[in-house]
Amino acid sequence: MxxxxxxxxxxxRIIVIILICIFTFIYLVPLLFVIDTSFKPWTLIKxxxxxxxxxxxxxPYIRIFTARTxxxxxxxxxxxxxxxxxxxxxxxxxxxxxxxxxxxxxxxxFANSLIVTLISTAFxxxxxxxxxxxxxxxxxxxxxxxxxxxxxxxxxxxxxVLIPVFLMFRKLGLADNQLGLIILYTAFNxxxxxWVLKGFxxxxxxxxxxxxxxDGYTRFQTFWRIIIPQSMTGIAATAVFCFIFSxxxxxxxxxxxxxxxxxxxxxxxxxxGVLGYDWAAAAAGAVLFIIPALIFTVLLRKxxxxxxxxxxxxx
Amino acid sequence: MFxxxxxxxxxxxxxRALSDQGLIRLFILPTIILLVxxxxxxxxxxxxxxxxxxxxxFPLVWGKNPRFxxxxxxxxxxxxxxxxxxxxxxxxxxxxxxxxxxxxGFGLALLLQIKFRGREIITTLLVxxxxxxxxxxGLMWKLFYDPNWGMFNYLLGLGKIDxxxxxxxxxxxxxxxxxxxxxPFVMLLALAGLGAIPQYLYEAAEVDRASWWHKFTRIxxxxxxxxxxxxxxxxxMEAFKVFDIAMGISGxxxxxxxxxxxxxxxxxxxxxxTGIGSALGYIVLVMIxxxxxxxxxxxxxxxx
Numbered sequence: 001m002x003x004x005x006x007x008x009x010x011x012x013r014i015i016v017i018i019l020i021c022i023f024t025f026i027y028l029v030p031l032l033f034v035i036d037t038s039f040k041p042w043t044l045i046k047x048x049x050x051x052x053x054x055x056x057x058x059x060p061y062i063r064i065f066t067a068r069t070x071x072x073x074x075x076x077x078x079x080x081x082x083x084x085x086x087x088x089x090x091x092x093x094x095x096x097x098x099x100x101x102x103x104x105x106x107x108x109x110f111a112n113s114l115i116v117t118l119i120s121t122a123f124x125x126x127x128x129x130x131x132x133x134x135x136x137x138x139x140x141x142x143x144x145x146x147x148x149x150x151x152x153x154x155x156x157x158x159x160x161v162l163i164p165v166f167l168m169f170r171k172l173g174l175a176d177n178q179l180g181l182i183i184l185y186t187a188f189n190x191x192x193x194x195w196v197l198k199g200f201x202x203x204x205x206x207x208x209x210x211x212x213x214x215d216g217y218t219r220f221q222t223f224w225r226i227i228i229p230q231s232m233t234g235i236a237a238t239a240v241f242c243f244i245f246s247x248x249x250x251x252x253x254x255x256x257x258x259x260x261x262x263x264x265x266x267x268x269x270x271x272x273g274v275l276g277y278d279w280a281a282a283a284a285g286a287v288l289f290i291i292p293a294l295i296f297t298v299l300l301r302k303x304x305x306x307x308x309x310x311x312x313x314x315x
Numbered sequence: 316m317f318x319x320x321x322x323x324x325x326x327x328x329x330x331r332a333l334s335d336q337g338l339i340r341l342f343i344l345p346t347i348i349l350l351v352x353x354x355x356x357x358x359x360x361x362x363x364x365x366x367x368x369x370x371x372x373f374p375l376v377w378g379k380n381p382r383f384x385x386x387x388x389x390x391x392x393x394x395x396x397x398x399x400x401x402x403x404x405x406x407x408x409x410x411x412x413x414x415x416x417x418x419x420g421f422g423l424a425l426l427l428q429i430k431f432r433g434r435e436i437i438t439t440l441l442v443x444x445x446x447x448x449x450x451x452x453g454l455m456w457k458l459f460y461d462p463n464w465g466m467f468n469y470l471l472g473l474g475k476i477d478x479x480x481x482x483x484x485x486x487x488x489x490x491x492x493x494x495x496x497x498x499p500f501v502m503l504l505a506l507a508g509l510g511a512i513p514q515y516l517y518e519a520a521e522v523d524r525a526s527w528w529h530k531f532t533r534i535x536x537x538x539x540x541x542x543x544x545x546x547x548x549x550x551x552m553e554a555f556k557v558f559d560i561a562m563g564i565s566g567x568x569x570x571x572x573x574x575x576x577x578x579x580x581x582x583x584x585x586x587x588x589t590g591i592g593s594a595l596g597y598i599v600l601v602m603i604x605x606x607x608x609x610x611x612x613x614x615x616x617x618x619x
Contacts, residue, residue: 013429013431016426016429017429017431019426020426020427020429020437021437023423024437024440024441027441027495028440028443029466029470030455030456030459030495031443031444031455033458033459033465033466034455034458034459037458045464046463046464047464048463048464048469049469050464050465050466050469127345127346127349128346130341130342130343130345130346131342131343131345131346133342134338134339134342134343135343138335138339140339140343146343146347149350150346150350153350153354153355155552155603155607156354156358156600157555157556157576157579157596157599157600157603158556159576159579159580159583159592159596159599160357160358160361160593160596160597160599160600161353161354161357161358161361162357162583163357163360163361163364163371163583163589163592163593163596164356164357164358164360164361164364165353165357166371166584167360167371167589168357170371183349183353184353186349187349187350187352187353187354188353190346190349190350191350194346219335219338220338244446247448248446248447248448248449248451249448250448250449250450250559250562251558251559251580255580255584264448264451265448265450265451265559266450268450268451268454269450269451269453269454269457269562269563269566279458279461279464282454282458283455283458286451286454286455286458289448289451290447290448290451293446293447293448294443294446294447296446297439297442297443297445297446298439300446301435301438301439301442304442304503305503305504305506305507308445308500308503308504308549309504309545309549312545313504313507313542313545
């Protein structure tokens with residue numbers, strides 16, 4: 001290639017790289033806007049055109065955590081009363097002239113999300129590791145049919161399954177119950193986890209186990225002492241995927257929970273009216289909720305392709 | 316579509332496998348039982364319900380609730396003009412969103428073929444929307460779309476269009492959010508496909524002084540095609556069922572885009588027409604299976 005040509009190629013290259021960076025920024029604008037909004041002071045919320053740069057306020061985060069009442073107009077608090085306030089009470093008082101009455105629903109919904117997600121992930125991983133190992137290492141009659149059956153359960157439109165499950169759970173008292181959601185999510189993620197974990201276990205050479213069994217290990221011991229430690233990365237990646245799926249799930253939670261066991265996804269979008277169109281607080285809730293998923297995405301980036309194709313594509 | 320690993324053929328393992336039947340059962344049965352109870356049994360129950368006028372709102376009285384109607388519900392649904400309109404809306408949603416995702420995702424993957432420092436960071440940043448909760452993505456876009464203080468109209472200079480609740484636009488509002496969320500999915504698969512193309516093919520083409528277009532249509536496209544089809548299958552299936560993005564943006568009922576999946580939820584759990592909801596669910600299920608099968612046929616052809 002001539003020198004001129006080479007130079008032209010490198011200029012094109014730089015331009016394309018710059019374009020990619022600009023595109024990435026534009027692509028993330030909706031996300032950045034929501035993060036930006038979650039720090040907006042009350043007085044700027046309804047401003048048009050929307051302002052992007054301002055002195056950030058933490059008040060929206062306090063508002064999403066609390067239930068408040070407005071001080072009656074004309075109320076003058078004495079200096080002593082103000083001094084007795086905690087820092088968050090002060091912030092809310094100065095910004096929206098409100099008094100914090102109690103903790104809001106957000107923390108309990110968030111806790112529900114955490115409990116349901118963590119426990120269902122643990123169950124899924126335990127069941128799936130055993131099954132994946134068996135599917136990977138043994139000749140099982142009708143194995144491919146069984147595996148296909150497991151996969152097919154994941155592809156069903158949820159509603160078809162949800163109607164009878166709802167009737168069943170209502171009968172058993174599992175509606176609006178954390179245990180009900182945990183069972184549902186475990187079943188929902190199980191097919192995925194078995195497929196992905198089987199892929200990881202397939203990659204461990206059988207020779208390890210053969211050697212161990214020659215040394216007198218039983219089948220279960222080889223499973224426990226060799227397969228589990230060897231597939232730890234795979235187990236961790238699968239667990240993170242299950243966490244993300246359950247954390248984000250909306251349809252089941254929307255139908256199955258009303259208040260006591262409700263998680264964030266069916267709760268937050270319907271708070272707009274309740275929050276008195278407090279966009280900043282809604283944005284704050286959304287930001288808090290997506291943080292775990294974002295962190296896990298970054299941790300998972302090497303295994304993402306494998307996960308989203310159910311282990312079919314192993315980069 | 317999925318890798319099938321060869322069974323271990325060493326006689327040693329086969330011999331041991333025979334002696335391990337108990338262990339196998341212990342390891343597999345819990346999974347199978349849970350899936351049967353939570354997925355398969357309800358599936359059949361739904362089928363039975365779909366032939367009846369059962370409503371979950373009232374207690375069960377045999378002969379009255381449920382009363383069995385045979386295929387009456389199906390005939391009623393399939394001859395209902397309103398359902399067909401919803402079906403067309405859904406098809407529009409699927410074609411627009413999946414089409415947009417395929418084009419944008421593949422385009423991005425092609426651009427990201429260039430190796431540069433920070434490429435991995437860019438890829439990770441672009442992937443972020445994919446792992447957020449769809450309904451929260453819907454909420455975020457609702458904030459972004461808001462005509463009174465959101466950024467969307469302002470940035471595009473569009474005036475006061477109410478994307479979320481105006482029935483002329485709310486379908487497209489959902490499509491845009493869907494594309495935003497799922498383009499990274501296609502991009503990741505396309506990147507995996509592009510990365511697997513052997514470099515010597517391009518070098519050979521270079522020797523032949525093949526044009527860029529020639530290389531693209533004769534090497535790149537045929538080599539990534541199977542993975543693009545996989546992405547297409549996954550996305551089409553999901554887009555057909557999806558309702559949470561649209562619900563996050565527009566809520567339910569009259570303000571929401573008239574998607575089959577939202578209607579299905581309303582029928583089953585808002586108006587409590589459990590029987591007819593099940594029937595509609597089955598119609599959707601059959602449609603998804605049919606469409607997926609067509610794609611998988613293409614996929615198998617492309618792989619040959």
